[in-house]
Amino acid sequence: MxxxxxxxxxxxxxxxxxxxxxxxxxxxxxxxxxxxxxxxxxxxxxxxxxxxxxxxxxxxxxxxxxxxxxxxxxxxxxxxxxxxxxxxxxxxxxxxxxxxxxxxxxxxxxxxxxxxxxxxxxxxxxxxxxxxxxxxxxxxxxxxxxxxxxxxxxxxxxxxxxxxxxxxxINPGAQKHTHSESRPHWLQNALNDIDSHLVQDISLSTLASRAAVSPSYFSRMFKQLTGLNVMEYIIAKRIIYAKELLTETDGTVAEIAAACGFESLPHFYRMFKKFAGSTPARYKRNE
Missing domain, CATH: 2.60.120.280 (Regulatory protein AraC)
Known part of the structure; x- marks a missing residue:
């Protein structure tokens, strides 16, 4: 599975x-x-x-x-x-x-x-x-x-x-539901931080430092509450962004890989296949 x-x-x-x-x-x-x-x-x-x-x-x-x-x-x-x-x-x-x-x-x-x-x-x-x-x-x-x-x-x-x-x-003006008070505020801030800097280089140590907790504690809590470790989460979000660009723009695979924060094309291909189950080109053709 x-x-x-x-x-x-x-x-x-x-x-x-x-x-x-x-x-x-x-x-x-x-x-x-x-x-x-x-x-x-x-x-x-x-x-x-x-x-x-x-x-x-x-x-x-x-x-x-x-x-x-x-x-x-x-x-x-x-x-x-x-x-x-x-x-x-x-x-x-x-x-x-x-x-x-x-x-x-x-x-x-x-x-x-x-x-x-x-x-x-x-x-x-x-x-x-x-x-x-x-x-x-x-x-x-x-x-x-x-x-x-x-x-x-x-x-x-x-x-x-x-x-x-x-x-x-559904009401477009409805009040947004926020995260539970039982969960640490720093985790929600970290998730927002990742979204805001998705295509930039962001490390576990940087996120932990901003949260004022140790990297090991940050990593353990992040995995426990989201189901993914930090890098899996960041890469998954980048692949989701790549899917949007593949279907909504005429950019080449190389251009989209760079726009999504991947430093090498082979790494992008490996991660896309892992998270999307197909190559970028095949995904674009099928959409």
Whole structure:
């Protein structure tokens, strides 16, 4: 199992996966941190915390998390109150076809873009919203299991219904959720520092010095709370940035490698293959 990329085994013609009402614990929770697909996590009950991109959230019953593709994240269940949650994974291209056919500017993925823009990935659902979402998830599971005629179309429609509701729910002006007070402030500052200086040379010793803690303590706490060591985290964020440049610009692979802070092209190729599962050129062609 690659600890950095989640692998999907769904039908290529229906790139959707649902893990319904799964109870997580520290032993069963695998350290999958990064994938291209979009993900929705809904908490049925239990407690724990989740790290998404740069911040920590305390997970509670009724919470919903919107995780855009290529976003580092890790769930940390409470050992005494294990989380039971549902996770819905899907390829973003799947849900956009109908809106394009209608020549409508509406995007089913806008809720993820808003979450990313606001750096706030958590939605708190009202009781009626929770009930309806749970019904839609149960319908999805039934379609996956029964495979009645038209089940693929039904799954896409149910997924789009969930996304439509999330788009109507999310508020661009909503207050941002900050990290838990139980976690050291220096860790949040370090995460923000990495984001601000991502393509520059930044070392463990520098981060530890700014946090006023020893490098060994910094490294241990960082790995414990994010699931990645410091250099893995920095490289993962650089590869995410490289993916954006590969799909959104005409820069050469060498130019993009340099723009993302990689000093050598061979190192960039090795890290891209490790974190993305393909070469930069192949990733650009497939997008």
């Amino acid at each position: 690659d600890p950095l990329r989640k692998h999907f085994v769904s039908d290529a013609a229906l790139p959707v996966e649902l893990v319904l009402r799964n109870t997580k614990n520290l032993q069963a929770e695998l350290p999958d941190h990064l994938h291209d697909w979009f993900e929705i996590i809904y908490v049925h009950n239990g407690a724990g915390s989740i790290f998404i991109n740069h911040a920590f959230y305390e997970m509670e019953e009724g919470d919903l998390y919107l995780i855009p593709g290529n976003t580092i994240h890790k769930t940390m269940p409470d050992p005494d109150q294990p989380i039971t949650s549902s996770a819905l994974f899907f390829n973003g291209q799947l849900v956009q076809t109908s809106a394009a056919a209608l020549k409508d500017a509406f995007s089913f993925l806008q809720c993820f873009e808003t979450a990313k823009l606001n750096r706030s990935y958590k939605l708190e659902l009202l009781p009626a919203e929770r009930t309806r979402l749970e019904e839609l998830l149960d319908e999805l599971q039934e379609e996956f299991a029964s495979k009645q005629p038209g089940y693929k179309q039904a799954i896409v429609l149910l997924l789009q219904t969930i996304l439509l509701r999330m788009n109507r729910k």
